[in-house]
Amino acid sequence: MSVTAPAKITNRLVQLLPADEQHQLLLQCEVVDMQFGQILCEPGQPYPYLYFPLHGFVSLLAPLSGHIPLEMCLMGNEGMLGASLVLGIETAPMQAIVQGKGSAWRIRPEALQTLLEECVQLRRTLQQYLFLQFRQLSQSAACGHFHELPQRLARWYLMSDDRTQCDEFYLTHQFLAGMLGVRRSGVTVAAGKLQKQHLIRYNRGMVHILDHEALRQMSCECYGAGLDDYRNILGIPSTGALLRQSFSTNTP
Amino acid sequence: MSVTAPAKITNRLVQLLPADEQHQLLLQCEVVDMQFGQILCEPGQPYPYLYFPLHGFVSLLAPLSGHIPLEMCLMGNEGMLGASLVLGIETAPMQAIVQGKGSAWRIRPEALQTLLEECVQLRRTLQQYLFLQFRQLSQSAACGHFHELPQRLARWYLMSDDRTQCDEFYLTHQFLAGMLGVRRSGVTVAAGKLQKQHLIRYNRGMVHILDHEALRQMSCECYGAGLDDYRNILGIPSTGALLRQSFSTNTP
DNA sequence: CCTGATCGGTGCTGTAACGCACAGACCCGC
DNA sequence: GCGGGTCTGTGCGTTACAGCACCGATCAGG
Numbered sequence: 378m379s380v381t382a383p384a385k386i387t388n389r390l391v392q393l394l395p396a397d398e399q400h401q402l403l404l405q406c407e408v409v410d411m412q413f414g415q416i417l418c419e420p421g422q423p424y425p426y427l428y429f430p431l432h433g434f435v436s437l438l439a440p441l442s443g444h445i446p447l448e449m450c451l452m453g454n455e456g457m458l459g460a461s462l463v464l465g466i467e468t469a470p471m472q473a474i475v476q477g478k479g480s481a482w483r484i485r486p487e488a489l490q491t492l493l494e495e496c497v498q499l500r501r502t503l504q505q506y507l508f509l510q511f512r513q514l515s516q517s518a519a520c521g522h523f524h525e526l527p528q529r530l531a532r533w534y535l536m537s538d539d540r541t542q543c544d545e546f547y548l549t550h551q552f553l554a555g556m557l558g559v560r561r562s563g564v565t566v567a568a569g570k571l572q573k574q575h576l577i578r579y580n581r582g583m584v585h586i587l588d589h590e591a592l593r594q595m596s597c598e599c600y601g602a603g604l605d606d607y608r609n610i611l612g613i614p615s616t617g618a619l620l621r622q623s624f625s626t627n628t629p
Numbered sequence: 630m631s632v633t634a635p636a637k638i639t640n641r642l643v644q645l646l647p648a649d650e651q652h653q654l655l656l657q658c659e660v661v662d663m664q665f666g667q668i669l670c671e672p673g674q675p676y677p678y679l680y681f682p683l684h685g686f687v688s689l690l691a692p693l694s695g696h697i698p699l700e701m702c703l704m705g706n707e708g709m710l711g712a713s714l715v716l717g718i719e720t721a722p723m724q725a726i727v728q729g730k731g732s733a734w735r736i737r738p739e740a741l742q743t744l745l746e747e748c749v750q751l752r753r754t755l756q757q758y759l760f761l762q763f764r765q766l767s768q769s770a771a772c773g774h775f776h777e778l779p780q781r782l783a784r785w786y787l788m789s790d791d792r793t794q795c796d797e798f799y800l801t802h803q804f805l806a807g808m809l810g811v812r813r814s815g816v817t818v819a820a821g822k823l824q825k826q827h828l829i830r831y832n833r834g835m836v837h838i839l840d841h842e843a844l845r846q847m848s849c850e851c852y853g854a855g856l857d858d859y860r861n862i863l864g865i866p867s868t869g870a871l872l873r874q875s876f877s878t879n880t881p
Numbered sequence: 882c883c884t885g886a887t888c889g890g891t892g893c894t895g896t897a898a899c900g901c902a903c904a905g906a907c908c909c910g911c
Numbered sequence: 912g913c914g915g916g917t918c919t920g921t922g923c924g925t926t927a928c929a930g931c932a933c934c935g936a937t938c939a940g941g
Contacts, residue, residue, distance in 0.1 A: 439767035515691035518770030
């Protein structure tokens with residue numbers, strides 16, 4: 378079994394569980410790669426699998442006929458895909474697609490359903506995470522309506538960075554445009570501004586985050602609100618700036 | 630007890646419950662008036678009460694500093710305020726405010742928590758309704774981003790009409806502007822178009838729906854999607870056009 | 882090495898909103 | 912009947928996008 382992955386490569390929701398529940402859960406999981414662009418579920422369709430990302434990240438998208446699906450929620454190893462199963466409903470509310478390739482523990486919905494009946498903390502954690510998604514959804518909706526592109530873009534870069542945890546990831550303007558529901562050339566202009574100010578650097582899709590702090594000041598309040606929510610609801614910091622600090626002081 | 634209200638004035642979620650659960654629930658409820666503009670809960674704060682609207686309707690709003698809160702979800706007697714309690718979390722995810730005055734059954738969160746442990750169908754129904762809200766949230770987010778004001782406005786009038794069930798309600802342009810996240814004068818222009826086409830008529834806040842069918846054609850797909858969702862998830866038609874038909878054929 | 886595809890920069894025009902301001906119509910209370 | 916508040920209509924300049932088009936730079940494959 379690949380349970381004994383490197384310490385940092387794990388899933389933070391699973392980490393919250395007591396040892397016995399972790400063990401039960403991981404017995405039912407298998408490690409899989411997530412390919413860039415892979416579609417993990419479709420709205421209204423049953424989940425084929427549920428995923429606990431280890432690295433890489435996944436987007437939840439809301440499709441609207443005649444438009445490219447709009448991103449509602451970004452999910453890395455601080456979250457999971459399929460928390461709505463805790464409501465006893467087997468169909469997915471939204472589309473999920475892999476935005477940053479990586480790996481995940483995956484589990485069959487039936488298996489998780491069974492576990493949910495026995496494991497108190499697992500159920501509790503999934504409930505909390507679902508509540509968190511609820512908050513994020515409403516935050517993103519308001520953000521997309523009121524805030525302007527450069528701010529939203531900065532937020533997006535920061536969120537992606539938090540979830541990849543390596544200051545470098547692959548993301549073309551074209552793709553970002555889809556997520557944010559704007560034109561590709563709009564992204565180019567906004568990203569160009571950030572690059573000119575040396576907050577980021579990019580080339581043919583590879584993005585480097587150069588200055589977190591300045592990027593954060595450029596971004597809208599929604600980024601910080603997301604971090605706060607995570608801490609308040611789950612009781613631990615998300616993979617955000619706070620976590621990065623504690624990590625960087627711990628690295629040898 | 631005021632449980633024996635007129636047959637049509639009830640809550641459709643409660644109606645879904647078996648008789649014994651209904652009885653248990655209503656024993657813990659009291660009937661209250663909902664005043665226009667009354668704030669029923671605040672995001673991040675515990676719910677003082679939970680509400681099953683009987684008539685009138687309530688909005689869920691997402692606040693963003695520097696802006697008027699944006700509406701995420703509209704709730705009449707087809708829904709309830711506080712379904713997120715089924716996740717075991719006592720704080721409200723969003724603000725709720727009374728948009729159309731009316732009445733409701735209200736219950737203390739602790740009382741509902743207790744009932745949830747015993748009543749299987751109550752829990753199931755609240756879970757389904759929460760899932761539905763999840764869908765509506767993402768739909769509204771995408772709608773607010775891509776669709777244009779006249780379409781969104783038509784949708785809003787239809788949704789309000791469904792929830793008041795009387796083709797006439799009080800809603801000023803100013804208020805609508807807040808809900809939709811646009812200027813008041815923008816609403817005036819859009820509503821003026823609808824009035825010129827004889828789809829609605831309004832005067833100093835009193836709105837009459839004149840032509841449902843035409844209004845529906847004018848509205849975006851999101852209106853129909855909401856009705857479909859309700860039927861698919863809860864298994865009964867919402868208080869939408871379909872229901873109105875069956876009602877109108879039943880009235881003496 | 883050529884070819885085709887992808888990525889990103891740039892520049893137009895068009896438009897749905899914005900912010901702001903003002904004025905008429907109507908209602909209510911003193 | 913007067914005055915103040917609310918509701919609605921309207922106009923103006925501004926702005927952040929959309930939509931479209933075209934370009935060069937870079938990369939991958941035969």
